[in-house]
Amino acid sequence: xxxxxxxxxxxxxxxxxxxxxxxxxxxxxxxxxxxxxxxxxxxxxxxxxxxxxxxxxxxxxxxxxxxxxxxxxxxxxxxxxxxxxxxxxxxxxxxxxxxxxxxxxxxxxxxxxxxxxxxxxxxxxxxxxxxxxxxxxxxxxxxxxxxxxxxxxxxxxxxxxxxxxxxxxxxxxxxxxxxxxxxxxxxxxxxxxxxxxxxxxxxxxxxxxxxxxxxxxxxxxxxxxxxxxxxxxxxxxxxxxxxxxxxxxxxxxxxxxxxxxxxxxxxxxxxxxxxxxxxxxxxxxxxxxxxxxxxx
Numbered sequence: 001x002x003x004x005x006x007x008x009x010x011x012x013x014x015x016x017x018x019x020x021x022x023x024x025x026x027x028x029x030x031x032x033x034x035x036x037x038x039x040x041x042x043x044x045x046x047x048x049x050x051x052x053x054x055x056x057x058x059x060x061x062x063x064x065x066x067x068x069x070x071x072x073x074x075x076x077x078x079x080x081x082x083x084x085x086x087x088x089x090x091x092x093x094x095x096x097x098x099x100x101x102x103x104x105x106x107x108x109x110x111x112x113x114x115x116x117x118x119x120x121x122x123x124x125x126x127x128x129x130x131x132x133x134x135x136x137x138x139x140x141x142x143x144x145x146x147x148x149x150x151x152x153x154x155x156x157x158x159x160x161x162x163x164x165x166x167x168x169x170x171x172x173x174x175x176x177x178x179x180x181x182x183x184x185x186x187x188x189x190x191x192x193x194x195x196x197x198x199x200x201x202x203x204x205x206x207x208x209x210x211x212x213x214x215x216x217x218x219x220x221x222x223x224x225x226x227x228x229x230x231x232x233x234x235x236x237x238x239x240x241x242x243x244x245x246x247x248x249x250x251x252x253x254x255x256x257x258x259x260x261x262x263x264x265x266x267x268x269x270x271x272x273x274x275x276x277x278x279x280x281x282x283x284x285x286x287x288x289x290x291x292x293x294x295x296x
Contacts, residue, residue: 073138108293128197142273147197166258169235188237189216
């Protein structure tokens with residue numbers, strides 16, 4: 001069980017504000033300050049810095065936050081497993097992005113479910129940033145994501161590599177010949193929302209070309225891949241998606257890949273969980289089985 005002052009520290013990390021943390025914990029602000037001072041004396045380091053009244057974690061504070069979050073989440077998982085042992089079953093809760101959940105993992109997941117009849121699964125869908133938040137807060141045990149993240153906080157395994165392409169309706173008529181990314185500036189771009197790994201990959205790739213999503217003629221943001229694909233089929237614009245998400249439409253010929261000389265992207269789908277978790281060995285076994293099922 002975490003010391004109550006550790007809970008105070010994590011609450012301050014969450015709100016980055018002593019007053020808000022005190023309100024959440026039903027404590028006075030001086031009490032919160034006293035708890036943080038105790039921890040700084042105990043570990044002989046400074047945990048927070050203040051710059052123009054803005055609170056920030058020091059490198060030592062980041063290390064403590066990461067360790068305490070893992071300890072708290074492991075403790076909650078341990079309590080849950082002990083309750084489940086009385087019922088003779090295990091519950092796994094994990095998260096996947098929409099692309100991975102709907103276009104990649106289902107065949108592998110089906111084999112896993114059949115092989116483990118006593119395991120209950122709770123699967124959460126969300127964009128990459130949402131799932132990382134769930135992981136930090138202990139809402140899920142592990143996640144399979146497609147975007148970027150701070151690797152220092154997680155144990156990671158490459159689940160699969162997938163091609164990321166530019167795509168449009170087979171009936172789309174371009175105003176000018178298309179050879180490279182710059183030639184697409186006059187197009188309407190349909191993309192995922194902020195926080196989506198699918199969008200983050202495009203944003204980073206464009207930045208390497210000194211471009212951004214704002215360079216396109218029009219921009220449509222949508223939180224649902226199915227809607228994006230349907231709008232592409234209806235010739236409402238172009239998009240950048242994982243090939244797996246439009247494999248069916250490419251095969252049918254309703255959508256086509258836009259050939260670009262300067263856009264050839266492969267990106268990893270990453271299986272990850274909180275670093276140094278006491279359940280790491282269990283998650284590695286699950287990863288091995290899910291990944292192996294993809295290849296069968």
